[in-house]
Amino acid sequence: MITRLLAAAAVLALSAPLSAQEKPGAPPAEQIEPQVKSRSLTGTFGGQRMSYTATVSETILEGDDGKQEAVIVTTSYVKSPRDTSRPVFFIYNGGPGSGSVWLQMGAWGPKRVGIPSDARDDGAPPYPILENPESLLDVADLVFIDPPGTGFSFLTKGTDPEKYYGLRQDARAVAQVIRRWINDNGRWNSPKYLGGESYGTTRTAMVVDELEGGTFNDVALNGLILVSTILDLAGREPTPGNEMAYIVTLPNMAAAAYYHGKVQAPSVEAIAEEARQFAIGPFATALLKGQDLPDAERAAVRAELSRLTGLSEEYLDQANLRVTSQRFYKELLRDRGLTIGRLDARYTGRDYDNAGETPDNDPSFYGIDAGYTAAVNSWLRDGLGFETDREYQSIGREPGQYWDWSMNNGRGRNAYLNVAPLIGRAMRENSQLRLFNAQGWYDFATPFFGAEYSLNRFGIPQDRLTFKYYDAGHMMYVRDEDRVKLSNDLREFIRAR
Template structure:
């Protein structure tokens, strides 16, 4: 009957954003438009009955509306619907009394439905079923990113060193501090956890005494991890600086961590009092590609040897590389990262360190790792990044020179910087094109001229038992002409018409630079200051920063001071003091031999070398020559950038460097590392 109203499902009374129309009737106020729940489909005719039924129950005037009056089209969040055809008039003239309308149950308009309730319920079910990462994705799908991260990430925990005293039984408490953070990466808010602490590096088990555990050192680290991403697809990268004798100081404070000090060399202050660098979010952090672990070798940071071992025991290439191997194994086992892709990143002498450690890791295989709790197979190494590396190799033999300085291209690039486009021999060539020209010039012009010019042919009957002073044949006209021709081009390259032939072709090719504006920068030849040494001036600045950052950002509290070099001395303006503490008592290791060994054990191992154009400490030509002489140049690519030793100090270099590193991480045989990004 017209006066009868069906039951209205409460789901159709959900609030919507469109305004409600109200009208007065003898039953009180009723909604003319009843909104309905999104996603519920229903027959349009039934939907249209709701306003008809509501109107039929009302008496808004002295006379009821005529039977069969048409209703206007109704507009709702679901769309516009046409009115139903008018009802046929009754066939009898007898008065018909309408039956009383049944009361309509309405949900109050101020009651909201929690859009995340379903996601939370689903997440709870997935967690109960042991599928945590699917639970995370369920919450993320509802926009509950922070809740998703909290579902699986460790809670914030402040580690106070004084509350965890070391003992012989427990030389270091391996419980890390933790603190959750978020930042914007590639336009998206990303959550991550900062942690700090020690892991004990144990020596590999002795087959003759497998129950004995030799705790060698407690290694301090700081990590940044995206715990909401499945570990089997999420790489982890271990960072090491060099020296030898430095902690992960430079890389941690200024390269790819979520926070960094902005340096922007060569634009350094001229006066020491103005050495202040802003702390900024690292928009180009490598956290989008990998979890990051910054590692301090024994004697640096808060890392220490465990008695009866002494720190000096590890100040040589072989035990140093072994402790890297053992720390990586301990970190992996404690964090169940066996199936994660793993990378080593070594800067300067740290490049030698990771070359050697990489070969040891590959050689040990899975023997150092516990089984992955998930049952997935253990991965060893996926890749190694050599950043401004100091490698061992026979680079000079490539050019048939007994000993050599391969600094010519680097110095020429610095000269180009100071002379500027108008005066430089580079002309309209790009930096990359000019570097290629200098490589060819050194190999095909300078090196052959140097060899010919320094070739000595003894004059018969002189020296030895003859009693006559040793004498050599004079240089031939052909050699002198060759030297003069090469010298002319060298003068143009170095912008120095006063350059003499002896300066060019003596001292193993270490050509002097006399260009206006040149400072004393070795790590970046473009740097210059008035009252301080531009080489390693940042050590104390970075050390003070980490002392402050660790409690504030990482929740790690200690009364000790962060050790910035193995001699535990304060750096002053005279430069490095720690490197001399490092002994090469076994022999030089960490270079092309170890790289070749690692590749032999795993031909799929990815490698990348990155260098700065203006770094005269470890030059790009030196590394390229070592790899070429060893036959590795087609396997291990070298890429150069507009910077010095620490290219990440230079803002102009960061973008191209990050692009190259992104390509490296994403290259085959890498896994899909961008999962969740």
């Protein structure tokens, strides 16, 4: 028995170095064969009846040593027969850690999930999977990308997550997938659009830098499409001393207060503009004066802040004029026993009790998530035949656990994280690159004033920016009228190249 144990120990001691050196004649590690599933389908999009091919495929990314490190799933919808003069639109969602389910099954894919349009909970299954006439297939072929750790995409066993989970690392992986798709499908000279939602807008700034920022093998783009934009991440954080966070969220508070009848105005556009002007004028001045703010000026600012937000002057005084978004969700409708949503302030929820200062949960997320998760699994597995025992990560936790928020692979502090200058550089170096920015009035996750602020900085050509606004929140397409408006706005943008 002792002899056998010693022999086993010797084998274990030798196994690591031998496998690392890969002895001559040793069998190679098992290779993953990428899965590709295609279906020929028809549909009517933008009023045009057309045939198209839907393909779910896996792209394998390898390390320098040839090891398979990541399996990236894309879902593409291409008009039949193939027309290389058509634009290609590469799309992803945010997080980081979010799969492409939201834009694919909610906005622009040929199928969508049917959920209530009026800010009500999506309830229980079955959820209808509907034809989506608002899909952009009539103006562009569509490629939905699930970056590493999202959707059905995954890192292989033994892959260091730090190689893929980070601002720069993630962008390099996505850029590599885009280059591979372009090459495999013969689309090098097709017009190209790139975009996403939420962190997907941050990713867009990083990916365009990867595609256009080098000195060789550049992939030039025709347009960047940003939905619910967050580029200046530092300016959004309500860290004590960062007054900008209160300035950029004030117009959202005014819009939400207007929607719920706490303030009066001719329209949401009107109250938003009043709040913008107050935010960058008297409010910003008051915050920057800190404890030197005179009592009379404080009283005047407090009164106007109360009028715009629907919060009492007493509450604002106790908060030193600085109300975080989390507190606002709970306080605005406290008298009705309700909280409002973060992603979409139109949604309301009822907490365990009414005494706390922050909500139990976000009613605008739990109001829609089940329907989307059911729909994407049903469509990709049953509708398109993708076979896997993996769970679809609509909001995956793993990437966030390892995410490197520095712009240079862990080198440099990046204490003020703002990726908007990358977009500015890309636009300055590509005279035909245009940008479309879509914002919901009731989105606290990525406030519309924050997007405006980050995109009107010096170095970004203002004559090639298009801003559009919608009467919903972060995912404005959950509202039927805004899904139609968003798609029509984008058709116009893409056709105008």
